[in-house]
Amino acid sequence: MPSQIVSLVVNGEEREFIAAPGATLLASLREALGLTAAKRGCAQGACGTCTVLVDGRPEVSCLVAVETVAGHSIRTLEGVAAGGELDEVQSAFVDCFATQCGFCTAGMIMVAEELLDRNPDPSEDDVIEAISGNVCRCTGYRPIVIAILEAARRRAVRR
Ligand code: FES
Ligand code: FES
Incomplete structure (x- = not known):
């Protein structure tokens, strides 16, 4: 699977980046966009430390394939203050x-x-x-x- 360009609305701002094949939302936020508040704990959906809001709903971002939320609204801790x-x-x-x-x-x-x-x-x-x-x-x-x-x-x- 080739890398792909993905666009998200992150904390109200449209962000476009190249996502590696199989990249999770968590990895994309941290590595492609430099938003490191969400943490990688278990990477299995069991600890909640990677939680962000996707269209206003909490999601464990370690289990979300980033291409499945392309175009959606993501809120992270960086957007709270x-x-x-x-x-x-x-x-x-x-x-x-x-x-x-x-x-x-x-x-x-x-x-x-x-x-x-x-x-x-x-x-x-x-x-x-x-x-x-x-x-x-x-x-x-x-x-x-x-x-x-x-x-x-x-x-x-x-x-
Ligand atoms: S890192 Fe533990 S639920 Fe995502
Ligand atoms: S895990 Fe240390 S403050 Fe919650």
Whole structure:
């Protein structure tokens, strides 16, 4: 299979690049586009650290063949901080000590962004369900759940 030119809308900007045969969305973001927030953990769809939003829905980008999302809208952690300012989810992660080594953080934040877009007032169980596909080896998860609930509260205050 030859290399191919693929076009994606990444964080609102049209990006075109040459994709190697069989390239995943994760590899394309990291290697072709230099967007390294999404991390390669298991590369088998089991840890969630590579999660990005595809047309607003969380996807494990290590399992997505990039040509299957050509022309689609991709949102990564790099697109979250508007004007370089942390949004409510990011600042709540910092304030609630929800990030330690940080390896899972980009995936967790993208899942949280989608949850709060879909459900601005989630219950604790809603948060636990939303992050159930994302592994964190450091925090014990509790600070992450607290941070996402705190982010929802901060968004409600801003509205
Ligand atoms: S690296 Fe994609 S799910 Fe683990
Ligand atoms: S902060 Fe280290 S894996 Fe989650």
